[in-house]
Amino acid sequence: MGLIPRHIAIVMDGNGRWAERRGRPRAYGHVRGSSRVREITRVASESGVQTLTLYAFSSENWKRPESERAILWRLLVKHLRRERKELMQQNVQLHVIGELHRLPLDVQEEVKVSVLAMAKNTGMRLVFAVSYGSRQELVSAAHNIVQEVLGGKVQLNEVSEALMEAHLSTAFLGQTSDVDLLIRTSGEQRLSNFMLWQSAYAELLFVDECWPDFTAEHFRGVIESYGKRERRFGGLPSSQS
């Protein structure tokens, strides 16, 4: 087995199209998509991935009809309730980034209960990005840093990449906040406001399968192919350096 990406981030795209192509309601695609969340989480954890970040709901997804949003919240709650035991067995730590406070109260509660239950686990960190938008995250970090500078807590010449990172919602990930491999399913080739700072040096992989068709087999293949890529971070190939 080659090098394992420490941090994998996934844009789980294509649930709606997957269902529509089968003449089924979009909700059915989300239901099938949530089964994939289970499977992919297990493979990531077993493969030794340290952090898996899943884009479950973007800040732009609020534009979706209330009925579809309600289905997504129900699925998230159901998923957390159903998977808690297995995630505990896998020693997975759960985190949520994004505007959790915008979610319905009962969903917030369920998320908090699950996060707390898994807080002492020491295995893979599973991060759900919910009502998350990277630009807003960056604006918020800039806002907090300016306040610290104005308050005299930080000097202007101390504003650095490390300080920015310390103000992002992924600060708790420490050294693994940088994404190593970013995957987007469904053939679309966009970042859609996801982990813009954290993905500065990520390997990008766009796969044609819609999320409900992205199997454990595909995922294992992707992890394996990552091990064969050479990441240079702006330097020269290792054979020339």
Ligand code: FPP
């Ligand atoms: C994109 O498909 C997917 C989402 C907006 C939400 C992702 C949700 C799940 C995988 C299911 C539930 C989540 C959890 C965490 C249990 P889309 O609807 O944008 O597809 P489309 O582009 O084909 O319309």
